Amino acid sequence: MNILPFVVVGITSGSIYALAATGLVLTYKTSGIFNFAHGGVAAATAYAFFELHHHAGLPWPLAAALCVLVFGPLAGLGIELLARGLATATPTAKLVATIGLLLGIEGLAVVLYGSAAKDFPQFLPTATFKVAGVFVGIDQLIVVLVALVGVAGLFAFFRFTRIGVAMQGVVDSSDLLGLTGTNPTAVRRVAWMIGCSFAAVSGLLIAPSIGLDPLLLTLLVVQAYGAAAIGRFSSLPLTYVGGLVVGVGAALATRFTSGYLSLQGLPSSVPFLILFGVLLFRGRLLTEVGSQATRRIVTAARFTAGQRRLGIGAALAIAALIPSVVGTKIPVYTSALAFVVIFASLGLLVRTSGQLSLCHIGFAAVGAAAFAHLAQDHGLPWVLAVVAAGLVAIPVGAMVAIPAIRLSGLYLALASFGFGILLERLGYSRDVMFGINGALTAPRPSIAGGDTAYYYVVLAVLAVCLASMALIERSRLGRLLRALADSPLALSTAGTSVNVTRVLVFCLSAFFAGVGGALIGPVTGSINGTSFPSFASLILVAVLVIAGSGLMRSAVLAAAAFIVVPSYIENATFQEGLPAIFGLAAMLTAVASSGGFGAAGRLARWAQATAWRTRRSPVTERLRGLVPDEMLPTPADGRVAEGVLS
């Protein structure tokens, strides 16, 4: 069989990935904000085009022009406002904000258009011609040309225009760029408008081949991550090449794996394999931009020991009474208890140690599958099987921690997200996990066959898990983890091997997530991979962020919001829209946590920071007198000069 047709398909889709990826790299480079919602912009554009062209009846060139030249830039302006509110946020808050936006857009699309894919006919001419024995569509040719012209134009813009050059200096040292008479905010605004227009184009071009599917559309531009990784998140030409590599790689994988059922997840995993590989093996070459400006808000009020004991006692009493109050809804609350364990384990990573994991549901899935195999197939005693499920998850956590050793912040988040998707697409269907048929039997302990009895068993396991985590938090490791979140720099210059600390916390977190996952299966008696979609890892993070501070308290509130609240909602639309609400709330929380807004005073600061014309900061003015003129940087060497001044 000839592989050329697959190459043609690959180059076409690769060109679209390249467009999306260059837009992503452009905004990341200039703002230091990695826009997880980039795919969301693409999806929203596809829906906007659908409305304009198919519903309102505008001719496609006009509708496309409106989408790319008006809708895209407007989205860019909006995200630029969000990005400015995040200027001083921690790297984690920056990521959570755009993840929240992604969830918001995806959820809104589901509410408005339903989660089922809608048909999106190709609007470009589809006549074909023959080159070297292969049929090539006019539409495919147009896509490739659009991408080539777009990326080349952007490259020229970066190289040869003044504002393009200024973009290169804006990230690390916007104060210093301000000194040279260029307004950094204006530069960023242009970058966001261009970047989102690129996302818009890619959304329009990809929609005909995959249909209007909210999840696929928002995640498909995630393929762009792989392309951006090849471009080391900074080089535009390399990113373009990366897009083609991802596209052709996926097409060829389709060709060579067809007929092998167990490999059917491979083609769609190609971008993530590439992303994971680049992060793993080329991680040293990557430098993270915009990660220096951080500020942690310190919560002054802490509970006294007495208040805390009272709170724990009250929570336990309420938990013990729940079965006699909720009637037939006991299984919901049992699942919620299991998710308290999962949320607490995520909190150990995100809250305590400041590491972001976007594959947490994957740890739980590993635990759930391991438990079912050990308890059912191998007849291990129930409690031992639960503990062993946690232990099995540990090496998986260590596997994610390997990239985390050298990378942190953004790249860790991307690597873990990629890992979660790989696990779902390639791992879940293996026999060691859920198998191709899907459902595994997950038994309850022999002494607790009933719903109420099993509820109390889970409550007991939860109590043990939370007590252990509380002990860890107060121990030396807990101090080291919190110190790692506050200042890894101080910790490493004081002699701690922070890499070891990072691996330890990932292993611990994976262990508890595995235990939590093990508890879920016996609620219904069987378990399969669809209970653990990798996308849910994003929702977990969003829900945890809005659940407030405190490891235990936030875990309980998060589980209540994630499991209990939806079970009481009859309205299907509202239920579908819940992830969107979680996402947007997480976005606002992230902005507020950086002092962006919240209380009235903070609101004023945010208004000042996001004013249409930003004034030069006092810091800039102070620098002017203190720095010899020849030390003042040109935009291109902003990073250099800052290193000297600090």
Add this chain to the structure above:
Amino acid sequence: MTTSEGLVVRDLAVRFGGLVAVSGLSFEAPVGRLTGLIGPNGAGKTTTFNACCGLVKPSGGSVHLFGADASHMNPARRARLGMGRTFQRLELYDTLTVAENVRLGREAAISGQRLMGQLYSSPREHRDIERATAHAMELCDIEHLAQSPAGSLSTGQRRLVELARVLAGPYRLLLLDEPSSGLDSSESRRFGTILRRVMAERDIGILLVEHDMALVSSICEYVYVLDFGKPLFQGTMDEVLASEVVVEAYLGSGADLPAADDEEVLAGV
């Protein structure tokens, strides 16, 4: 004074792209001496510090610590050889209490020595930690702040917490990066008093980067002067103050400083 006792830097050069931040710099900071490193803004002082503790990769030269070649070690290993540092832009664990911050000064070094050190230590080590923490807090007079989150304190108090944290560590050489910036003159004097007491009590060496000439001249025994990344002068405090090159270098860039930036003005020159 033997060269194996403390920090010995030879021909250090650091470049950022095309910009030479430091070149041809040699100096020693032996145990038992309070050594000063001064120079105008942009002279490369902090870059030199970062190169000494492994945060910046030098393009040339060597760094020896207590006789061992540390040029290619990571920051944690250099710290375990006995070098602790503070930061000009304070690097405290803001969400932890003051007591926890200081305690971690000791624990961080222990936890780096072996894997299990991150989890527990022997009763003897425990007593060591308690004693070092209590003593460092007493030295810096911050016992009354022990239970406050470090992020809630004033800059002056935060400087003292950072000093206490590095004093609690098992270090024989301390690198202090502009400890007086953000302090008023009475706080700065108090800082000097603490440093003198530390030098008298312990067998320790201190390398001090400082703008505040009043502080430098009151405590430093030997001073290196940097200008635009190059060594300009070295000698005892009296020799430095009498040196025409030094005064010229300082007044050249110091005369037009805005008066509002008191903390940055070179008081006492």
